[in-house]
Amino acid sequence: MDSSARTIVQKAPEGFLGPELIVSIQKGGIDPDRRRLIRGAFSAALGAMAGSAMGATGNPSDGDAEILNLPPWSTLLGKPVVFKPYGDPSIYETSLARRQSPGLTSVAQASVSFAPLQGLFGIITPSGLHFERHHQGWVDVDPSRHRLMINGLVGRPRVYTMDDLMRLPSVSRIHFIECGANSAMEWANVAVPTVQYTHGMISCSEFTGVPLSVLLDDAKIDRSRAKFVLAEGADGSSMTRTIPMERALDDAFVAYGMNGEMLRPENGYPLRLVVPGVQGVSWVKWLRRIEVGDQPYGAKDEVAHYVDLMPDGRLRQYTSIQEAKSVITTPSGGQKLVGQGFCNVTGLAWSGRGTIKRVDVSFDGGRNWKAARLESPQLPKALTRFNCDWTWDGSPCLLQSRAMDDTGFVQPSYRMLREVRGTRSIYHNNAIQTWRVDRSGEVSNVQL
Amino acid sequence: MKHIALLCLLGLLATTSSVVRADYAGVGRSATDAEIRAWDIDVRPDFVGLPAGxxxxxxxxxxxxxxxxxxxxxxxxxxxxxxxxxxxxxxxxxxxxxxxxxxxxxxxxxxxxxxxxxxxxxxxxxxxxxxxxxxxxxxxxxxxxxxxxxxxxxxxxxxxxxxxxxxxxxxARLPNRNGMTQEHGLWKVGGKADTRAKPCMQDCLHGDVVITSALPDHARGSHGDLAKQNRSFGAVRGVELAMGAETASPATAPVATGLGTKRTGPDVTPMLSSNGCLGCHAIDAKLLGPSFKDVAAKYADRKDATAYLASKIRGGSSGVWGVVPMPPFAQLPDETMKAITEWIAGGAAQ
The missing domain is CATH 1.10.760.10 (Cytochrome c-like domain)
Incomplete structure (x- = not known):
């Protein structure tokens, strides 16, 4: 062990939880209160250690105390199976959580919580960290009392129970869901500090359910007249959205499964619509009804909200497709590099029109680019994880990523996007994100 | 007899047709007219679905x-x-x-x-x-x-x-009836994009790179303690902003963690959150309804405060705190009701 390596070794505190707290956690698991107590105990232990970086062994030349002194988990009997019938994250994983953006909304039932992209890996969002957007609060629907109705331009209007739906042929597919207002706060200027708030209204899951085409066929839709379907929720506001028939008969499905378990209630338990590539508001949660019709329905979120204001004053209605977009998640705004030298740059790319074919990364604000590695799997209308080698030499940098999909579409710069759509649109901001790295290694959100 | 024969014939036809359609036998059923009337409430721009009245x-x-x-x-x-x-x-x-x-x-x-x-x-x-x-x-x-x-x-x-x-x-008099368009490429999956960026790889910029927008220093802490929003190990750390605890700004904390640390008795925060109380009431600020502190103060001297509050919560109330009625929360479990009313009667301590 050479001396330069030794200087960056910092011993983590151990045994910092008191016996009372340990018993309390063993009985009741981790809740916000206990989480705070753990944080406090950890900070106190860290403070107590200050000035003795090598810990208790006393003689740094012997090596790392974490190696020389066996930690408790190597010298104890561990916990039994089914200690937690439904498992939780490690007690050390308290920082990554869904969060609200202060001041964005007035009431928490008509609000949004953002997924902590800054610390997630791969392409699947843990179900408990999936972003939330509710318009009238979330509900926990009794699956035995839930019904799905199909009516309108059909030969035979139908009613299905969850028993019925789970007997039908199912598909399982990985797709991203992105709120149409993701990155909304950044249209005109930088407004929020981290990738959780700039891009956190996106998540990606494996969904399982019944193709909508199966249900529409079962109801004998009138194919000569059917042009649109209306999807409607069972919650208090019974949210509605119009889906064009080409999407309804293509890859849309009614999903009950998410990442191997049932949907979480915040995400529409027990049934939601999945419309791959289309903004999240169309993925109607707590889905109770599909109506087949020949005209768009002019729902509240098609006429009063989710309309994109163009520079000529016109409002674009039914803007639905989420075009190709990408963002570097590490390093990203509000983070600090731990030191000079090698650092893997990683991020996410996605396209509502198809499959990500290429992601380029720039370290100089877009003057020069190099292709990133795309990890497997690369699936249509799903998140794709990219990685790019980087050695930071301590000089200021401007990090960017740029996605390209299999239609040939290339993610635009802010300048290009604003030339077409101005700065007041709110929705469908898919511009290239820039992160500035300063000499201290601190990363911040900037626009060029 | 004739009827039975007819029924058999119909049964045969039904069986035959279902085989031909290769459908999902025994799955789902027809919706009744009354069911469709109960749920088909949408009204279209051409007024299809609009009830008389x-x-x-x-x-x-x-x-x-x-x-x-x-x-x-x-x-x-x-x-x-x-x-x-x-x-x-x-x-x-x-x-x-x-x-x-x-x-x-x-x-x-x-x-x-x-x-x-x-x-x-x-x-x-x-x-x-x-x-x-x-x-x-x-x-x-x-x-x-x-x-x-x-x-x-x-x-x-x-x-x-x-x-x-x-x-x-x-x-015909709506102010923005002509102010919308559906002519754009974001409606259909094959729609034409309105930006056409090129995947240039080298020397792509003319002139200097200019930062046009950055977060002002005073806004760096606007979203809470960023150090606590990142892991304490790994390739990066969260920036240390030299500020107070994350809970100083409740809106940035995970939902339903900002309340109640100094009280005795059970933690009512999750109960208030999960039963929808916090939609209209806050601890010490008026929202749609009065703050819990104001309610506590009003009934501080009342001996039967918990029973009184329970009756108002269970049955709903109006006219006491203004024009906004409070809906009944009849479904609250007894132990939840007890915890919440005792907490309020005890001063609604945080």
């Missing part, structure tokens, strides 16, 4: 004060809960059908600056309003509430009666 501006005004004003304001222009409904439209907009302020930048957008179809408002009020008691308005009440809104927006006179017969007249 009517309501006047004056009827709407009374309804508005009782059921709508607490969130939307007496004149529909409040923004303390939701974005304003009324405002920033002109007589000229009503004439042209294009809201001029949108072209000027749209810095202040109310519902009536944007909405292009009157059916949308009827549909949404009917399905989703009032916010805390959705689907509790009769069709005539929906007409009345919308009539009052239209009057506030200077679209109809004070003596107007809105009905299924007059909706089309109102549509």
């Amino acid at each position: 009517q309501g006047s501006v004056s009827e709407g005004e009374a309804l508005w004060s009782a059921r709508c004003a607490s969130c939307h304001g007496d004149f529909g222009d409040a923004n303390h809960v939701f974005t304003p409904l009324i405002g920033n439209t002109t007589a000229d907009d009503i004439r042209t059908g294009r809201v001029a302020s949108l072209k000027a930048g749209g810095s202040y957008r109310t519902t009536f600056t944007k909405v292009s179809s009157i059916s949308t408002l009827w549909d949404y009020i009917n399905r989703a309003m009032p916010w805390d008691r959705p689907k509790s308005l009769s069709p005539n009440e929906v007409y009345a509430a919308l009539a009052y809104l239209l009057h506030l927006a200077d679209i109809v006179p004070a003596d107007f009666v809105l009905s299924d017969k007059t909706m089309a007249n109102v549509q």
